[in-house]
Amino acid sequence: MESPALSALLPVVFLILTGLVAAKVDWIRPGAVKDLTNLVFYVLTPALLFRTMATVKLADLDFSPIVLYFVAVGLVFAGTMVVYGFTTLAAARALGHTFSNNIMIGIPLVGLAYGQEGLVTLLTLISVHALVLLGSATLVFELAQARQSSAQGKPQALGRTLWQAAKNSVIHPVPLPIIAGLLFAQTGWSIPLVVDKPMQLLGQALGPIALVLVGVTLAYSKLGSLIKPAVRIAAVKTVVHPILFLGVAWLFGLRGVPMAAMALAASLPVGANVYMFAQRYGVAQEEVTASIAISTGLCLFTVPVVLLVLQKLL
Template sequence: MESPALTALMPVVLLIVLGFIAAKVDWIRASAVKDLSNLVFYVLTPALLFRTMSTVKVGDLDFSPIVLYFLAAGIIFAGTMLVFGFNTLAAARALGHTFSNNVMIGIPLIGLAFGQEGLVTLFTLISVHALVLLGCGTVVFELAQARQLSTQGQPQGLARTLAQAIKNSVIHPVPLPIIVGLLFAQTGWSIPGVIDKPMQLLGQALGPIALMLVGVTLAYSKLGSLIKPAVRIALVKTMVHPVLFITVAWLFGLRGVPMATMALAAALPTGANVYMFTQRYGVGQEEVTASIAISTGICLLTLPIVLLLLEKIGY
């Protein structure tokens, strides 16, 4: 019988490998990486996020499993910041520890493992996943960046720092389309077909291009000393995150398919969106890029183990 984890992960692995090969044969030069990253971050990502959020009716969603998911993610995020300090590198690592590849891997995996019931829970998570993690991540990045500038001799008042961080966190290619899309959804309107179709195509291009960019960046990276921190991010994401979520879920009495779905979501490898953040803030690019590839590979082993663990505890 074909493994659901293998079926979901192989396209991701192949796209990363394809990007790696394209760089090695000089089809994509190192000078083009920044421009392609801008295309993904400023064009493809907003299109996908706005279109996803434009149909989300907040009142129709069951957020109880999602709250516990973010509780576990929040513990890991805060713990990472405590261990590595309040700086942009720590924020990049914290996002790498908690941001899952829910769309490219999660949707096919959950569909194969738990069917429609699992997909409903996953889609609820997807509808707010970027808003919560990327939104909070943006605030932390902005505050950490302001703090670093202050220590480098460019101080500014606390009120001004907070105001600037909030402004930069909202007027931003990630939170802004999420917020606008969510507000649009509550009006009951629908996106006109002539606009919706191009946005759909742009959104569909995000996953493959972002994953190929991971491969391209790997090809031009001198990993060496970065392997250890990259493996650490991958292990926290694929092992600590799901174990902590299962513990939290068990303590709060969450059971059944919703619990199992969230556990698998927590066990997924780091999403390529984290790479986009490191590119934007110019910190930890190679480390996070390597962790995306490594966590994807590790998941070939850890996802089946998580599935077996869920069956063992009788979710």
């Protein structure tokens, strides 16, 4: 019988390998990486995020499992910032420790494992995942960047720093389409078909192109000493994160399929959006790239174990 974990993870591995091979045979050259990153970050990502949020009716969603999920995320994120200091490098690692590949891997995997009930919980998470985590991460990145500039002899007033960080965390290719889509959804309108169809196609292209781009970057990266930190990110994401979530779920009495769906989401590999942030802020790009590939490979072994544990808990 085909494993749900393999069914969801192997296409991701294949896409990363496709990008790696394309770079090795010189079909995609190093100079194109930045342009492809801009395509993903400024065109494909906003299309997917706006369209996803444009159908979310907040009043219809059960957020109790999601709140506990973000409690665990917050503990991992804050713990990472404490360990590594308040820098953009720490923010990149913290995002890698907490941002799951929920769409490309999570949806098929949770659907196969827990059916419609599990998907409802996961889609509720997806509806706010980017808004909460990427929005918060943007603010942290902006504040850390301002702090680093101040340390380098370019200080500015605290109020101005906070205002600029808050402004940049909203007027940004990630939070802005999320907020716009969420506001649009509350009007009750639907996106006209002539606009919706192109946006759908752009959004569908995001996952595959982002993963191919991970493979391309991997091909041009000199990993060497970066392997250890990349393995650490992968281990925290695929092992520590789900264990911590299960502890939080047990503490607050969350049980059943909603608990299992959230635990499985926590155990997923690092999402490609983390690489987009590393590129945008020019920090830990090769480390994050390697962590995405390593965590995806690691999940071929850890996700089946998580599924077995969850089977015992249900």
